[in-house]
Amino acid sequence: MTTPTADLLDTYTLNMGPQHPSTHGVLRLKLTLQGERIMGVEPMIGYSHRAHEKMAENRTYAQFLPNTSRQDYLSGLIYNVAWVEAVEKLAGIAVPERALVARVILSEFNRISSHLLWMGAFLMDLGAATPFLYAFDDREAILFLLESVTGSRLTYATARFGGLSRDLDADFPRRAREVLARLKGRWQEFEDLIEDNVIFRQRTQGVGVFTLDQCRAWGVTGPPLRASGVPYDIRKAEPYGAYPRYEFAIPTRPEGDVFARYMVRVAEMQQSVRIIEQALDGLPEGPVLTEGSIGVKKRLKPPVGTLYYAVESARGAYGIILVSEGGTEPYRAKFRTPSYANLGVMYDALPGTMVADAVAVLGSVDLVMPEVDR
Amino acid sequence: MSGVADSRWVAPGGLVAAAEAALAAGFFFESMTCVDRLDPHGVFELIYTFNRWDEPARFALRLWAPKDEALPTLSGVYGIAAWNEREAWEFYGLRFAGHPNLTWLLLPEDTEFHPLLKSFTAPPPSIYDDSMNPSAPADHGGAHDHAHG
Numbered sequence: 076m077t078t079p080t081a082d083l084l085d086t087y088t089l090n091m092g093p094q095h096p097s098t099h100g101v102l103r104l105k106l107t108l109q110g111e112r113i114m115g116v117e118p119m120i121g122y123s124h125r126a127h128e129k130m131a132e133n134r135t136y137a138q139f140l141p142n143t144s145r146q147d148y149l150s151g152l153i154y155n156v157a158w159v160e161a162v163e164k165l166a167g168i169a170v171p172e173r174a175l176v177a178r179v180i181l182s183e184f185n186r187i188s189s190h191l192l193w194m195g196a197f198l199m200d201l202g203a204a205t206p207f208l209y210a211f212d213d214r215e216a217i218l219f220l221l222e223s224v225t226g227s228r229l230t231y232a233t234a235r236f237g238g239l240s241r242d243l244d245a246d247f248p249r250r251a252r253e254v255l256a257r258l259k260g261r262w263q264e265f266e267d268l269i270e271d272n273v274i275f276r277q278r279t280q281g282v283g284v285f286t287l288d289q290c291r292a293w294g295v296t297g298p299p300l301r302a303s304g305v306p307y308d309i310r311k312a313e314p315y316g317a318y319p320r321y322e323f324a325i326p327t328r329p330e331g332d333v334f335a336r337y338m339v340r341v342a343e344m345q346q347s348v349r350i351i352e353q354a355l356d357g358l359p360e361g362p363v364l365t366e367g368s369i370g371v372k373k374r375l376k377p378p379v380g381t382l383y384y385a386v387e388s389a390r391g392a393y394g395i396i397l398v399s400e401g402g403t404e405p406y407r408a409k410f411r412t413p414s415y416a417n418l419g420v421m422y423d424a425l426p427g428t429m430v431a432d433a434v435a436v437l438g439s440v441d442l443v444m445p446e447v448d449r
Numbered sequence: 450m451s452g453v454a455d456s457r458w459v460a461p462g463g464l465v466a467a468a469e470a471a472l473a474a475g476f477f478f479e480s481m482t483c484v485d486r487l488d489p490h491g492v493f494e495l496i497y498t499f500n501r502w503d504e505p506a507r508f509a510l511r512l513w514a515p516k517d518e519a520l521p522t523l524s525g526v527y528g529i530a531a532w533n534e535r536e537a538w539e540f541y542g543l544r545f546a547g548h549p550n551l552t553w554l555l556l557p558e559d560t561e562f563h564p565l566l567k568s569f570t571a572p573p574p575s576i577y578d579d580s581m582n583p584s585a586p587a588d589h590g591g592a593h594d595h596a597h598g
Contacts, residue, residue, distance in 0.1 A: 121555035128540075129564055164451070260481075291477040292528040305502045312505035383452035383480075383498060383507060396482045396496065411480035419529045448555055 084354030087108050091433070093122050103174045104421075104437075106306035106430070113433060116425040118418055124448040131408035136162050136375050138404075141232045146410060147446040149192055150389035152185040152221070152231040158235040161384035161395040165237070166377035174238035174363040175317040180251065181221060181233070183347040187258065188217040189441075190340045197337070197438040198269065201278055206269055213261060216254050220310035223250070236375060238364035248355050253338060255348050262345060270338070279334035282428065282437030286331065289423045294416035297391020298343065299440050301327045309387035311330040322352045340441075374403050390414050390441055412446045453498065454506040458513075461520050463495075467510055468526045471499045476508060478527035483514075483537045485567045491516060492542060498522075519546040540565035 092103040101122035106191035107115035110270050126409050143158040144151025154179050163170060195210030219227045223409060224243055269275055284293060285303050300307055308327040310318045324340030328335035377399045385394045391413025397405035417440045424434055450457050459467050468478075476499035484494040493514040498508045515518055522545040523530035535554035537543040542563040545551060553560060562569055 116510040121553070121557075126564065134566075212587075272463065291475070294478045294529045296526070300502070307505070312502075314506075363549040381450045381496070383450070383509070385452070392479070394480055394498075396480060396498075397481075400482055407482070407484045409480065411483040415532070416478075416529050419532055422528060442530075 084437055086114055088432075093119075100419075100442065102444050102447075104433070104443065106425075106433070108430065110328050111429050111431070113425050113428055116421055116433075118421055120418070120444070122361065122447045124214065124412040125445070127410065127449045128408055131405050132262050133404065134190045135403045136377070136405065137236070139147060139408075141230065141235070142234060144227075144306050145445065146412065146449055147388060147390065147393075147414075147443045148229050149189040149443055150185050151235070152225070152227060153182045153386060153388045154393065155184055155231050156234045156316070157384065157386040157388075157393055157395060159236055160386070161382060162236055162377065162396050164384060165380060165382045165397055168237045169365050171238055171362050171365055172317075172359040173242075173361045176245050176358055177239055177363060178355050179317045180243075180319070180351050180358075181224065182250075183351050183354075184217050184221055184254075185231075186389045188221070188345045189213045190344050191217070193340065193389075193441045194265075194337075196300065196301060197441070198275070199284075200438040201275065203269070206265070209261070209264070209268070213258060216257060220247075220250055220254055223247070223386045235364060236331055238362070240364070243358075248358065251355060255351060258344070258348055262341070265341065270341075276334065278432075278435055279337060279439070280330075280332060281372065282333045282432050283424055283439060284331045285420060285424055289420055293423070295391070295420050297387070297389075298336055298339045299417055300324065300391070301332035302328040302339045303376070309385050309392050313412060315384075317354070318350075320357075321350045323347075323350050331332075333435050336439040337439050376401060376403055385411075390443065390446070391417060394397070409449055412449065414440075414444075414446045415443045416441055418447055428441065450496075450509055450511075452507065453509045457508040458511050460548055461514060461518070464510070464512060465521050465523065465526065468497070468499075468523045468530075471508065471510075472526055474501070475502045475503065475550075479507070479524075481530065481533035481537065481597060482541060483541050483565070485565065487516060488567060493543060495520075496535075502584050514543060519544040520549065521546055523546040524548055541564065542566070 086107050086109050086168055089106045089108050090103055091106055093101040101410055103119040105119060108114055130142055138421040143154045155250045158379060191210040191214040197209035198206040223227050225231045285299060287303060290300050304327055306327050309368055311325060323346045326339050326346060330337050342368050349403055379401045380399055382397045384393060385392055394411030396409040400406040424436060428436065454544045479498040479500045482496040486488065486492050495512050495514050497510040498507055520543060523536055533555055534545045534548055535551060538551050539553050539556045540563055
């Protein structure tokens with residue numbers, strides 16, 4: 076989309092944020108407006124910068140574990156597992172089968188809980204208060220389940236180099252299946268309540284379209300890219316962990332608009348349920364931490380090397396670039412976070428839309444600001 | 450480098466042409482990493498990675514960036530490169546010739562140090578935080594207001 080030209084005298088600047096309810100975290104958008112139409116946008120970020128990359132250089136690989144889930148606090152378990160798997164790959168640490176499968180189960184539950192929170196908050200931005208209550212009710216059931224295994228509700232640090240810190244208890248599969256059954260009963264309700272709502276459709280269809288050229292220039296990944304018709308998912312593109320052994324589809328939509336991004340996420344939750352069911356069916360017995368593996372208490376020194384490790388987080392492609400010089404701390408750790416690129420595309424996607432549409436477009440990409448700022 | 454399908458070293462002068470070729474071949478801009486190799490090499494190591502959706506294959510462009518030389522910007526080829534380069538500037542002091550807006554992205558807008566340099570170790574004492582400065586008088590309630598006027 077080309078930026079409409081405007082007479083400078085007719086335009087004015089509006090700061091949206093940093094404390095705006097629809098920015099979901101501290102994000103400031105400097106909007107140049109002509110009436111209600113957006114002529115230009117400058118996202119101002121960094122409000123929740125905590126220097127995770129510097130912290131990574133100043134502590135051991137294990138000491139950095141709690142930092143991982145604080146980058147994206149909504150799918151923190153996926154980030155926690157990503158860090159552990161990156162270090163395992165760099166140091167050549169084996170992982171028992173049961174831990175690999177358990178990581179998939181927990182990660183997919185975390186993905187659903189993240190999508191549910193997004194769904195409630197996004198629809199709340201559009202003025203629909205009811206779905207929020209349904210979404211949070213279901214999310215609570217998942218958090219309760221995850222808490223029973225990990226001990227935390229949001230900032231998980233349960234993965235270990237060589238496995239998991241705690242095993243799934245004997246009763247876990249039963250409780251997990253209960254949550255899945257409850258979720259499966261919800262899809263039809265969501266469809267009736269949200270998708271068929273005429274106001275929701277008019278506010279989202281044809282709004283905030285991301286073209287493929289924009290996605291390429293800004294590095295858009297995850298549900299926003301799949302809503303533009305590209306079946307790109309790291310779980311299929313670069314299979315990791317136990318994912319290759321499960322059957323699941325990559326939902327896509329051709330439209331590229333806000334509505335498509337909603338539909339893709341709902342379909343993704345259903346695919347996650349499918350993955351968890353297969354994983355529960357084939358959950359192997361055995362230990363969840365390799366006997367005699369380099370656990371947290373030992374000093375871990377991966378060999379010299381540079382590694383790129385990618386996983387699919389709830390928001391898109393998350394990458395860890397890890398440089399080891401053979402020491403007990405990483406020489407350099409860089410985090411390629413999906414929201415960073417998915418926010419950058421706003422430079423191209425917002426101009427030409429109205430202020431009210433900006434709320435819908437911003438909400439539809441599911442930004443987590445601590446992940447953008449790191 | 451592990452985790453990439455193909456990796457190539459380029460000279461700074463060949464960077465823009467290489468990125469343009471990547472875009473023409475359908476690659477998207479994935480990441481940019483700067484590594485401090487000043488001690489002992491006197492240069493920064495830059496790792497740009499690109500990837501594609503249809504036939505996923507991560508492609509890395511790597512280069513040695515001399516300490517006091519401006520690099521060409523990729524912001525004219527890939528939009529998101531502008532933010533990545535602003536990060537390299539604020540965290541390492543790298544400059545990019547032709548960058549449209551080379552200013553602080555994540556750090557406060559008056560930061561005078563480059564915190565990801567290996568030579569940077571402790572945060573400088575802040576005027577807002579006496580706890581970093583052992584010579585500052587202890588804070589006894591009202592004294593705080595006085596100190597900061």
